[in-house]
Amino acid sequence: MLRASSRLFGKALVVAEYLDGKIVPASLAAITAATKVGSVSALVAAKDAKSLGAELAKVNGVSEVLVASGEQYAAGLPEEIAPLVKSLVDKHNFTHVFAATSAFGKNVIPRAAAKSDSMPISDITAIESEDTFVRQMYAGNAVTTVKSSDKIKFVTVRGTSFDRAALTGGSATVVETDASTAVSSAKWVEDLIAKSDKPDLTTAPKVVAGGRGLKNGDNFKLLFDLAEPLKAAVGATRAVVDAGYCPNDMQIGQTGKTIAPQLYIGAGVSGAIQHVAGMKDSKVIAVINTDADAPFFQVADYGLVADLFDAVPALTKLVKN
Amino acid sequence: MFSRSVVNLFRPTLANNMKVIVGVKRVVDYTVKIRVKDNKIQTDGVKMSVNPFDEIAIEEAIRLKEKKIATEVIAVTIGNKKSEEVLRTAMALGCDKAIHIVVPDADAVTLEPLAIAKILAKLHAEEKPDLWILGKQAVDGDFGSTPQLLAGLIDAPQGTFASEIAVADGKVKVTREIDAGRQVVELKLPAVVAADLRLNTPRFPNLQSIMKARKKPIDTREVAKLDVDIKPRLTTVSAAEPPVRKAGVKVKTVDELFDKLRNEAKVL
Numbered sequence: 001m002l003r004a005s006s007r008l009f010g011k012a013l014v015v016a017e018y019l020d021g022k023i024v025p026a027s028l029a030a031i032t033a034a035t036k037v038g039s040v041s042a043l044v045a046a047k048d049a050k051s052l053g054a055e056l057a058k059v060n061g062v063s064e065v066l067v068a069s070g071e072q073y074a075a076g077l078p079e080e081i082a083p084l085v086k087s088l089v090d091k092h093n094f095t096h097v098f099a100a101t102s103a104f105g106k107n108v109i110p111r112a113a114a115k116s117d118s119m120p121i122s123d124i125t126a127i128e129s130e131d132t133f134v135r136q137m138y139a140g141n142a143v144t145t146v147k148s149s150d151k152i153k154f155v156t157v158r159g160t161s162f163d164r165a166a167l168t169g170g171s172a173t174v175v176e177t178d179a180s181t182a183v184s185s186a187k188w189v190e191d192l193i194a195k196s197d198k199p200d201l202t203t204a205p206k207v208v209a210g211g212r213g214l215k216n217g218d219n220f221k222l223l224f225d226l227a228e229p230l231k232a233a234v235g236a237t238r239a240v241v242d243a244g245y246c247p248n249d250m251q252i253g254q255t256g257k258t259i260a261p262q263l264y265i266g267a268g269v270s271g272a273i274q275h276v277a278g279m280k281d282s283k284v285i286a287v288i289n290t291d292a293d294a295p296f297f298q299v300a301d302y303g304l305v306a307d308l309f310d311a312v313p314a315l316t317k318l319v320k321n
Numbered sequence: 322m323f324s325r326s327v328v329n330l331f332r333p334t335l336a337n338n339m340k341v342i343v344g345v346k347r348v349v350d351y352t353v354k355i356r357v358k359d360n361k362i363q364t365d366g367v368k369m370s371v372n373p374f375d376e377i378a379i380e381e382a383i384r385l386k387e388k389k390i391a392t393e394v395i396a397v398t399i400g401n402k403k404s405e406e407v408l409r410t411a412m413a414l415g416c417d418k419a420i421h422i423v424v425p426d427a428d429a430v431t432l433e434p435l436a437i438a439k440i441l442a443k444l445h446a447e448e449k450p451d452l453w454i455l456g457k458q459a460v461d462g463d464f465g466s467t468p469q470l471l472a473g474l475i476d477a478p479q480g481t482f483a484s485e486i487a488v489a490d491g492k493v494k495v496t497r498e499i500d501a502g503r504q505v506v507e508l509k510l511p512a513v514v515a516a517d518l519r520l521n522t523p524r525f526p527n528l529q530s531i532m533k534a535r536k537k538p539i540d541t542r543e544v545a546k547l548d549v550d551i552k553p554r555l556t557t558v559s560a561a562e563p564p565v566r567k568a569g570v571k572v573k574t575v576d577e578l579f580d581k582l583r584n585e586a587k588v589l
Binding site: 120248284297 | 349354357362435458461463464467470476479480481494496497498502505506507510518554555556557558561562568569571572573574575577579589
């Protein structure tokens, strides 16, 4: 089907997200999604948003960057950003508001939607038309296509379902916009973030994940040893995060992170519905488990019934050579 | 200035007099693998339970009561007649009373987070709770938006994906699970908190409390009398099961696995 952008009448606002002064990859996927409904404006709200805005202006597909600078935006609090989004929607007549399905996007988009009396559409995996979207329910066991009757569609976008917009090639106009009045009902206190030089779980092309079969936190070293030569990120199931073996930001699944790497290697993971929901779109799935009846073998491209304590170090050795 | 001093006047008593409302949803049990047939999600005859995140919300509210921070915990559900059972569970766990907004079966299946949030906002104006604790998402629709919608509608601060909360001096400090780790925010009450998995481990109701809960009051109301627009904004055009992955192979040795990944799948 021929679909020239000039035939699309939508006007989309993408609420961009930054980490350490860089636009996050999931926001770039949200920009790609937004280009499917019409022209794309991107909003960057930060303490001093100017340089971020300049960076965003170069992203392919963005035609306008709205820059809002203010102390109140420093921590990305939804109490401050939702009113800003509402005022921009009213002023610029946006038909769509997009953000990534991240902790930030999930926090901001529904609150902003409430202010415009819209029903937000969470974690879309495809766009059929400007008002029709595909999303999953029941831990990915039902795929539904929904049509929205709202005047303004508020949408969060699954980062692994859309390509990321290129960081170059764009030449958007940058418009400074007035900051909204500080609400101050919420105050940022601190971030408790484990700094790591390891690849980011949601964007890594290879992921090694561990489950209850690892038995304790120390044994995750086996997975990190395998991950290192592969340049893979390490993830985990809910069970092991709950047990305190790993921090919560490593959780893959319905209520954790959704990933779709080129290669997923699962060790000691049974393959519960909730975990599979977060990784079943991986290109190649390899599973190592002692239990030949583990449900995970049904989704695995390659399954090895073996003790991970033998198999993982052996695989690490082969990879290193 | 005047209004601020009035708030300060009440602050010392506020913390010990807290009213907490928890939202509870009856959903298909999380262990059930749902089927889709004839463009419809099949929920007839499957096991239903309290949404797991709502169990955590209930537990947290009860703990606030046990710490003598909250004096009253109200459980609310919005759904068809059968939803009453989740309120009985909530009360068996320690909620003092319950409100059931009864929605006719036909409307219940299309009820969306926005409609739910509007109903809750109406209850907020009536009950004036200090704190709302909801689950971060329902495991059926997977929207994860009701707490944020409610907070937006009533203009209260929101503490989503909460793994720890501490209430003091008219504020709630919420530790939130975010992509890169955790974040701590401090919210003025009234506030909306959305429970994440690691907020607590919910208890089980015992037989005695289940029996006692049968006598606790449920304030049952018809949704039609609330004057809230619950018409769905989303229409389901189609529903299907996800594509099935083609059957994989079982390999016998680590060497074979390595060989397949390198030479067949070409991912190593």
